Each structure stands twice: as C-alpha cells, then as structure tokens.
Amino acid sequence: MAKIALDLEQALARRARDGAAGATEPRAIASGRGWTVSDVLCTCGPGDRAFEERHGAFCIALVVAGAFEYRSETGQVLMTPGAALLGNAGECFECGHRHRAGDRCIAFRYEPEYFERLFADTGSARIPSFGAVRIEPSRALASFVAAASTGVSAAANGSAVAWDEMALALASRVLRDLDGGSSRHLTPIGRTALGRVVDTLRWIDEAPERDLGIDRLAEHTGLSPYHFLRTFERATGVTPHQYVLRSRLRAAAQRLADAPEKIVDVALDCGFADLSNFNRAFRAEFGVNPRTYRLRWRA
Template structure:
C-alpha cells in the first residue's frame, strides 16, 4: 500500500545491509484519556526467535504490511494485511516470522475501563468483552477504517504533526466495528499446519507486492504448489477470506491511498490498480467504502486541508 509497504521494505533492506538483528520500533502517533495508537514496524525474520510479550490493555492492531504468526490464549493465526490482531488485557502472546520477514501494524491500545465504556455504548454485554478469537480476517467492514488509518499516517508524515481528534474518532469506530465483527464470528480461530501457513504467506506476499497483476485462482494455486481446490480451502482457512476477496481488497486499499494522495485521474488509478474498467472499479469501491472514489478524494482532502490550517494556525 504505497509508502506503507515501501517503508517496511526499506527497513528490511537496511537491516540486511547492516547485518543487524531484527527489532521492533513503535512510533507513537496519537493518544488520549484511555487510548493510544502507535505505528509499529518489525524487522524480525525467519532466523529470529519468536518474542513473547503481554498486553497491558486491550489491543486491536491493524496489519498494514507483511505477515506474521500470532499465538495467544484465543488461538493461533497467520496475520495478513487487512486483518486485525486482537489482544485481551493482561494476556500473554507470542509473535514470530517463520514464514516471512517483517511486518507493519497500526496498534490501538485501550485501557480496560475505557474499552468497557466503549463496548457498553455499542450495546455489548459486559460478560462478552473478552475476545474469543486471535484475529479478525480482512473483512469488508474493516477496509475503510484501515484505508483511513493509512492515509492519516501518510498525512502525519508529511505534516509532522498528529491530529489526536481524528485518531480518537478512528479508535472509537475501530472498537465498535471490531466488537461487532468478533461477535459475528461463530468459529474459533483454527490452527493450521506450518506448511499451510507457509504456502499462504508466500501467496499473500505475491499479491501484496503487485496487487495490480492478473492473479487468478489457477496462477496463485500453481505458485503455492497446490491444486485449485486445495489452495482455495487452505487460503480461506488460514486468512478467513477467499483469494479473490483478499486480492480485491488489496487492490481497493491501494487505490484508496492513491485516490487520496495524488491528482491522477481516477480512471488511470483504477487501471493501474488492476481493474479492467472504470465502471467495475466504481462499483467495487462504493461497495467497499460506501462512497464513490470522487467522494472519497473530496472527503480525505477536506480532512487534510483542515489539518494544514490547524498546523499553520
């Protein structure tokens, strides 16, 4: 997704050049009473040992680049771009990069009491607050939030100033959307074999490196070394979505950042992101973001102009 993935690749290249050990860097983006959000960039790879930590509060982390394995009391999961990593307050967890180097997440942390208030306002019963799943797969309801967050990171980088109010709104929306999505998941996170994770991780990297390419079920299955039937089942079990759904959302996230970030014609962005024509792109974009590409551009630029005025005031 534009600079989001490029920054990770640059950090991995720098690590390789220096011959340094993998490390995790967390850059605070914004925070308030009961919540914080950080840009977390990790350069661990297959040769690094998995690292163990403990969630100090409730954690909802947007995966925006790379893949990694995540293990917690709720289960094991391969985290891919577009998914959410879930963590309950006070629980221990382990992250590892056995199947690929590096990842980047936008991690939202909530104090337990604050998260309980958000859940109560969203109509969630107090006894059902603990996440029963390790992750939320890359669902349609998450795409607009993740695209907005990535756009905010890019704008923050350009203006070197954080907008706490915008991030606060996003933190509240993310909590409500996550609680709703988690409640709709009826099956616990299912553990798959290491070989399955490896095949899917390689496929995800292939898509994310060039979402505009003409990927098909057949070409992706051949790259994974599986029949189309077994690849489809394996990919869906590991990621929570079908290959087509993952590819479509990867293209739409990329397009959303380009629509918001430059002045290219929307038709040119659509074609460059792998869509065959403008009408299909407009339909898919509206289905995913609930607005047209033109309205998305207007909305994000309106927010950007407001932040520039605040920055120069």
C-alpha cells in the first residue's frame, strides 16, 4: 500500500484503538499570494454525523485515498481516488461516510480575487465559478494526483516542492476541462448500490496488484457483471478496469519516488504482467517513463 494511503489506515487504526470520534485534520503544506495547499486527513466513518460546512475560497481537492460522498449546492457525487472535488467560494457543502471510514485529500484553495484573474487569463466567458462538483479520474488529472501525493512525502522530508506552479497548473487544467465539457454531472444512485461500489473501491485499493477482472469484482459485490459495470461507472465516472489500472499506477509512482527498488520489481509487485506493458501504461498516464519520473523526484 502506498505511504499516502498507509498513513490514513494508521490514523483509522489509532481511532479504533482509542475509541475516539472521527475528525477532519487539515495540515497546511504551502501558501502563496492568493492560494494555499493543505493535506486533509479525515477519520470519520458511518457512525459519525455529517455536518454542513462552507467553502471559504474556491477549492480543488485531489482525492488520494479513501472514498466519501460530497454534496454541495451544485450537486451530489461519490468522490474516489484520482478525482477532483470542486467547491465555489461561499458555497455550503457536506461530506459523508455512510459506507466507509476515512479519506485523504490534498486541497488547493484559491482566494476569489486570484481565481477571478485566472478566469480572465484563461479567456473563459463564464462567470468565475465551478458549474460541476467533480472532475472524474482521468489521465489529465493523474499526473497532478501523483505529483501532489509524492510532494506531501517530499515536503515532510524537507525537500523543496514547486507548489506554486502545481496550484496554478491544476486550476488551469480544471478550468479547461470544464470549458471543454469533459466533466459530467451524474445523478445519485441508490444507497445500497453505492455501498457496494464503495466496498469494492476499498477492496481494490487494499491490494490493486491482484487479478481483478470484471467477473471477480462483480462476484465480490453480488451483482451481475452487467449491473456491476453500469453501477460502478455511474458512481465513479470511470470503468472498473480504468480504476484498477490507475490504482496500480498510483502505487507504482509512489514506490518509484520513495524506494530504491528495481523498476521491474515495482512493475511486477504492482500487478503488471511485464515491464514493457508497465512502461507503456506509465508513460500514457504520467507523460514520462518510470526512470525519468524517478529521476525527477530524486532531483
């Protein structure tokens, strides 16, 4: 399990051991003129009451571990690793964990003045606000999720991370995606079906290197492959195969940055059949080969 997810599991274990109530613990990582970055670890679970909060600034939160339900004035969706949560300044929202305890996000927040200038710079004709609640996991977001996850570990070790560039590039990417109509609003699915999807996400994330074909995943949920595929894609915005592949790639990216293992060992341990297949998938997802990715982070 990648360190970013292991930290969450350890926090949940401490909560269970101490019998404490769930809590959301934001930790400031970096800030600049008009923007901030926080590592937000939440240990709330099904027994904790959801409560309404308000976005004090425009927010793009990258989900790096866990899953939760997010509801705002714009809509309601399930948030999963690799997705981006969107929030408008002054907008009320609610996060819930009816089916699964814990999540971890890396939240980029932008002051309204900063965001208005960014809207103008991108040539957007819309008013400065998000018209969606989520950007689904995608190749466009994958590099940001991996970079932010690795950046959290690097910052903890005292390494310099270009958070200012990342904050600007992420906001620009999201605005382009929204203007291009790549984000879809998905209507909520039933509570029982949603619970099965969330359970499947946890099962995948615990060991993404396993053989996780559609039949095995469907059997795990107790649904037919047809209904499982429709329910999963409707809830998460991606297919089960895409989710498994990206879960494996996120784990591989973290290990490449953190450990001195051979690349072929990382590939095989993370569920790829051979090195060439891993190299192709990694380059397609992150834009560089595994060796170059490792060298960049070590530099």
